[in-house]
Amino acid sequence: MATQAETQTTRRDFLYVATGAVAAVGVGAVAWPLINQLNPDASTLALATIRFNLDGIEVGQSVTILWRGLPVFVRHRTEEEIETARETPLSELKDPQTDAARVKEGHAEWLVMIANCTHLGCIPVGESGEYDGWFCPCHGSVYDTSGRIRRGPAPTNLVVPPYEFLTDSMIEIG
Amino acid sequence: MDFPTPKNLNYFWTFGAILVMCLGIQIITGIVLAMHYTPNIAMAFDSVEHIRRDVNGGRIIQAVHAVGASMFFAALYIHIFRGLYFGSYKAPREILWILGVIIFILTMATAFMGYILPWGQMSFWGATVITNIFSAVPIVGESLQVLLRGGFAVGNPTLNRFFSLHYLLPFIIAAVVALHIWALHVPGNNNPIGVEVKSKRDTVPFHPYYTMKDMFAMVVFLIPFAWFVFFAPDILGHPDNYIQANSQVTPEHIVPEWYLLPFYTILRAIDFNVLFIDSKLGGVIAMAGSMLLLVVLPWLDRSPVRSGNFRPLFRWFYWLFVINFIGLTYLGAQPAEGIYTLLAKICVAYYFIYFLVILPLLSRIETPKPLPTSISESVLKKAHA
Numbered sequence: 001m002a003t004q005a006e007t008q009t010t011r012r013d014f015l016y017v018a019t020g021a022v023a024a025v026g027v028g029a030v031a032w033p034l035i036n037q038l039n040p041d042a043s044t045l046a047l048a049t050i051r052f053n054l055d056g057i058e059v060g061q062s063v064t065i066l067w068r069g070l071p072v073f074v075r076h077r078t079e080e081e082i083e084t085a086r087e088t089p090l091s092e093l094k095d096p097q098t099d100a101a102r103v104k105e106g107h108a109e110w111l112v113m114i115a116n117c118t119h120l121g122c123i124p125v126g127e128s129g130e131y132d133g134w135f136c137p138c139h140g141s142v143y144d145t146s147g148r149i150r151r152g153p154a155p156t157n158l159v160v161p162p163y164e165f166l167t168d169s170m171i172e173i174g
Numbered sequence: 175m176d177f178p179t180p181k182n183l184n185y186f187w188t189f190g191a192i193l194v195m196c197l198g199i200q201i202i203t204g205i206v207l208a209m210h211y212t213p214n215i216a217m218a219f220d221s222v223e224h225i226r227r228d229v230n231g232g233r234i235i236q237a238v239h240a241v242g243a244s245m246f247f248a249a250l251y252i253h254i255f256r257g258l259y260f261g262s263y264k265a266p267r268e269i270l271w272i273l274g275v276i277i278f279i280l281t282m283a284t285a286f287m288g289y290i291l292p293w294g295q296m297s298f299w300g301a302t303v304i305t306n307i308f309s310a311v312p313i314v315g316e317s318l319q320v321l322l323r324g325g326f327a328v329g330n331p332t333l334n335r336f337f338s339l340h341y342l343l344p345f346i347i348a349a350v351v352a353l354h355i356w357a358l359h360v361p362g363n364n365n366p367i368g369v370e371v372k373s374k375r376d377t378v379p380f381h382p383y384y385t386m387k388d389m390f391a392m393v394v395f396l397i398p399f400a401w402f403v404f405f406a407p408d409i410l411g412h413p414d415n416y417i418q419a420n421s422q423v424t425p426e427h428i429v430p431e432w433y434l435l436p437f438y439t440i441l442r443a444i445d446f447n448v449l450f451i452d453s454k455l456g457g458v459i460a461m462a463g464s465m466l467l468l469v470v471l472p473w474l475d476r477s478p479v480r481s482g483n484f485r486p487l488f489r490w491f492y493w494l495f496v497i498n499f500i501g502l503t504y505l506g507a508q509p510a511e512g513i514y515t516l517l518a519k520i521c522v523a524y525y526f527i528y529f530l531v532i533l534p535l536l537s538r539i540e541t542p543k544p545l546p547t548s549i550s551e552s553v554l555k556k557a558h559a
Contacts, residue, residue, distance in 0.1 A: 119454060121303055123422065153454065
């Protein structure tokens with residue numbers, strides 16, 4: 001039994017909603033900095049780009065460097081490893097990606113990947129596992145010579161960070 | 175203290191008081207430890223060693239805090255399993271039970287963050303694995319993970335905020351405990367026969383009867399506690415945590431503290447994709463689900479009989495659930511390979527089947543044994559028998 005006065009929007013309703021909206025924006029404006037302070041600070045972000053010299057890494061050798069606090073594998077692959085990686089049919093892969101998509105053109109011997117298993121972040125052990133790539137000891141994920149996931153709980157291939165070759169022996173990650 | 179309490183409570187009912195004591199011990203020793211601890215990745219590990227070696231009495235205070243966490247969970251699990259057996263979660267005690275589940279989850283979070291503070295290898299890699307769980311959340315996962323860590327990897331900002339929260343959460347737990355006790359005082363205690371109090375003859379005053387009984391139980395509980403503190407303060411920890419954190423080397427097996435193992439097993443057991451949910455998100459959903467199931471338990475078990483003593487079929491499944499839970503704990507400490515992965519899947523399946531299939535089904539098909547008419551009757555019968 002609504003009367004007309006009840007169904008009509010009044011000036012009071014408008015003031016009510018407007019006050020509420022201003023209050024919500026105010027709370028949000030105060031809350032956001034308090035949440036945002038949890039995000040990476042300037043000193044952490046300042047480490048976002050590094051250069052690394054590849055000279056001195058022999059064929060078949062792997063080094064682990066730090067980028068943004070994350071370990072990164074830089075592997076000088078052997079011809080055999082590259083061949084195996086290229087010959088693997090995509091249908092066998094859990095997260096299909098060609099070997100060429102994981103390296104830079106003309107630099108197929110260099111594999112650069114973030115060294116954290118894509119499952120829960122442990123560091124896989126190199127040159128081990130059934131595919132002679134990486135094996136994660138934590139929960140048993142197996143990666144091939146291209147760092148692609150082959151078996152185990154990890155959902156995706158090891159992540160290739162953004163990087164480029166400045167010269168043939170110098171890369172810039174980030 | 176004028177709180178009429180059922181006169182037939184057994185010693186399993188003393189664990190509430192024991193848990194209040196545990197929380198008190200953790201807060202007091204924790205405040206003292208914070209006076210000597212340094213939450214910085216360069217100094218945290220050394221500052222804990224400094225407490226253990228140099229600070230007056232620090233060896234004991236640190237051991238009480240570390241052992242105290244384990245004893246806290248031992249009492250917590252007994253308290254929860256007592257509730258599961260005697261049907262303490264059933265109406266009219268749903269709120270009491272749900273507040274308890276909240277305390278349980280908050281306590282796990284607090285213990286996990288506390289374990290990060292010594293900045294050993296297990297601290298670091300435990301933090302890495304657990305914060306990685308959040309990256310499984312669809313769409314916002316990666317940003318959420320970076321937000322939690324305060325960086326792209328676990329580092330100094332992570333340690334600092336975990337220290338801050340580890341100091342804060344116990345006081346929030348204490349507040350929820352106050353609500354938990356308040357919620358207890360509205361319907362009053364459940365009891366081993368699960369029959370509500372009917373007259374004054376069924377009860378005794380809380381003081382002195384239960385204050386003294388609780389205190390006696392506390393003393394008994396403190397005996398193994400003291401044994402660990404004085405003779406084996408490190409036996410419940412992992413030796414790898416006495417190696418300083420190293421972001422470039424993962425320990426052979428990452429094992430959480432024993433009290434988190436059952437849930438760790440549930441997390442790891444899902445190593446296959448389910449439809450569009452990948453294995454990683456699946457594990458996270460299963461682990462979160464295993465805790466959230468406890469919240470809805472009062473509505474899953476519809477049997478009007480509370481106590482397992484009068485439920486012949488329930489008892490079998492209950493004890494199987496207890497054994498299964500111990501199995502989950504054991505499997506969490508084993509490497510995820512070979513037969514262990516299969517066993518883990520079986521145990522996880524039973525955990526969920528127990529709550530989602532067996533309990534609802536039992537409340538329909540089971541014929542309970544006849545209940546005593548009152549607490550007094552059951553107590554007196556026992557005396558004559």
